[in-house]
Amino acid sequence: MKLIFRPLFLGLFVFWVFFPFISIIIWSFAAGWRFPDILPAQYSMRGYAIAFDPNGDIIRGAITSTIIALIVGVIATAIGSAAGRAIAMYNFKMKKAFQFLVLAPLIVPGLAVTMGIQILFIKYGLSDTVRGVILAHLIPTIPYVVMIMSGTFANFDRAYEEQGQVLGASRATVLRKITLPIVLPGLAVSFLFAFVISWSEYILTLLVGGAAVKTLPMVLFAFLRGSDLTLVGAASIVFMIPPLILLRFTSKHLVGRSSSVTGLGSV
Amino acid sequence: MTNTNITAPTPSFIPKFGRSKTKLRERKVIWLVLPTVAVLVTLFVGGFVFGILQSVGFFSVIADSEQKISLDAYFAAFQNETVRSGIILTFRVAILSTVLSTVIALAISLMISRTKRFQSVLISITQFNIPIPHVVAATGVLLTFSQSGIVSRLTNHFGITDGSSDFPIITNDPFGYGIIMSYLWKEVPFLCVLILSALRGPVTNLDETAKTLGASYGFRLRKVILPYIFPSILSGTIIVFAFSFGSYEVPYLLGEPYPSTVSVVAYQLYTNRDLANRPTAMALATITSVVIGLLVYAYMKLTQQESRK
């Protein structure tokens, strides 16, 4: 009895992970799917044709989202890593206050903060711009990067850098050739999180970008309000692809003995 | 001294490896810290502060020559029926999601860590959901569990239900089932990744030691493993709770238009044509932030007492 308990549970878990995709995938290929049919009566690629139309909203939304998410990913990773390093390897005045500042955006809803800042955004012409959206996306992403990288740097042995310096390398060279390769897994995971958060972000983009900045989530939301579920299915699949590709490249760093995700476990 | 690259979940940001942390070169540290401070202070703190200011009447967008600074907005918020129901709904959804996802994630993680075959496959599967946007998760839940969703069609086919309206309403429902399901679907893998990382660290050596001292799995779990991974679980639940409480996308898609969770209500008030609702929206946002903050603080205090035992 005990022997089947675990495989059963884990089997259920695996099923549960993939289950919601079944309906999305089927819908994406359906040419109308009336209740009470178990499977669509007819299939078509219409949804995908529209989804992959280079001039269509979906592709354009995807491009916008990609650009924004990439920029946000890079900036957040860069800024957050520096802060993570500071927290993990140095003592400084107001360190606790700084840590609190970094953690707070994880707890306070982004919506609250963005509603508040919108006045300033409008005043300084950041509203309805891609620049503004990028800035807004930094709020939820930087804290994740800081936590992940502070975990990574906590395990980083400064002796490696000192060794490099003692062999005559400049600070820049040490950073590039010694430090970066060692903390690369952490950076990869940080980038993954930052990218995915920005990629998925809806309400912040809506508030700041308005109708001017059309990212993929906004396009998808619009479709969800309509009744064309085939399109919704296809668009959802498109929506999932870039993050999954990114995951493929970083997954080995997510869980493991040298995992940087434990940085998230240090609130 | 070699760096063995084994992580230890640290109970605070302070590393335990005894590397000397130099207090000197504070100037250099400032450069590391400055960009983050700049961004977060202007955008986050600024946003928060401006939100509070607007909630008490500053920067009024009403073409009103009078600038009335008061707490009216807060009273208005509490008197607003939508807001009150919204708060109850949000608490219900957030607490249930957090508790359930933590319990399930812990169980799954422990099971996976004890499974030798297929372990890496299972770990890959848990990671799969993490990059999936919440919107897609919500879409999936909607298409699966709505009255015309796949489950309904199956039960109808097998005669368990009769027609789409016979299927129970668990999406866009007043209780929040759909919302909870969608949260769970994303939050369990997130927590699993956190917990599995913690389980892979130095705790395995401690577990081995405990085995050689004759402790059964249950005893080891209680006395060695869980106390050790507790900080990771704690941070995970805090993040999950805060997210469940304040999210917009999922309740918007899977909840009812009225009443909905606090973020949706706040946004509705904010974008309402009657601009007098702006301060109320800000007030609600501020209340939400404060409530979450207090709950997190209380939770941390309580669990710190627990871990000290």
Next chain:
Amino acid sequence: MNTGIKIENIEKSFGTNPVLKGINLEVPSGQLVSILGSSGCGKTTLLRIVAGLERATSGHVYFDDELQDLITVEKRAIAMVFQKALLFPSMTIGENVAFSLRASKNPPKDIDKRVEEMLELVKLPGFASRRPGELSGGQEQRVSLARALMRNPKVLLLDEPLSALDANLRVEMRNFIREIHDSFEMTTLFVTHDQEEAMAISDKIAFMESGVLEQYDVPESFVSTPESRKVAKFFGCRNVFPGTIVGDTFETAFGSLALGKVHSRGSLLAARQEDLQVSLEKSKYSFEATVVSWQFVGSRISIQCEVANSSNREKTEVIVESDRFADFKVHEKVFVSYSPDRLHVINRDN
């Protein structure tokens, strides 16, 4: 505590990598046996198999003729101390030491008293309420030992417990371990890479290299009668000469040496450098050589000599260690004298 350990034909491979190749070892009950070898020889793996933390690919482990293979770690009558003390960070020292008692089905009522007694035994009286972070390395290892002993095991397993400690602490601690072993009379397996440690406290040493048990004997044998070239080298014998036995002499490339003990077979001769002497005069058992160089080794001197081979093509190097001051010069012709009884012909060819 009368438990012998029998390790029967243990083989272990990690994937395609063979780590243990057929180990057979019997430890008489109540003895302290060291498993000695350099890193990677498989000694820790063997210990872990005895503990039950690893499963052997084939072979069996018996405690007193009782097959252990299917018994899980928790249920074996062992206790183990690792290289790192691994004290449970969420518990006090007292709780750590009491762990095995609390984990058992019927914890005794006087746990606190027993803990205090045990702590006194390891010379840490009153430490029960302290926390792991407050102790030094040596203290932590003693707590780890106390914690293991508390289980009252039939077999005590120690995996390089002293490797992480300072040199002088190591000497203290190894003697302490021997004392504890003697007073508890339990069968102990002690894994180490430190030859001196093994020699100092073991009843017998099991020397391993590359997954093979090279020699299993009392400590002195490894010095006086090494059973293979590897053993000879590991235990510091620097002169190993190939050759053949002819009657009661051993024919090497550079000449014939008289053998004191009777040897029937073998093609390697081990002559420990400290059993040789250099002098300017011939003696009954000696051969000519030329001094190449010499240096101080601690308070002794090590002299490198060369002997011309009979074929006159090559030279053989001979190392002599002596406590006499060098009263000869480099390139000087000297005589290396030996004592036939101290020469040992190695049976095995590797």
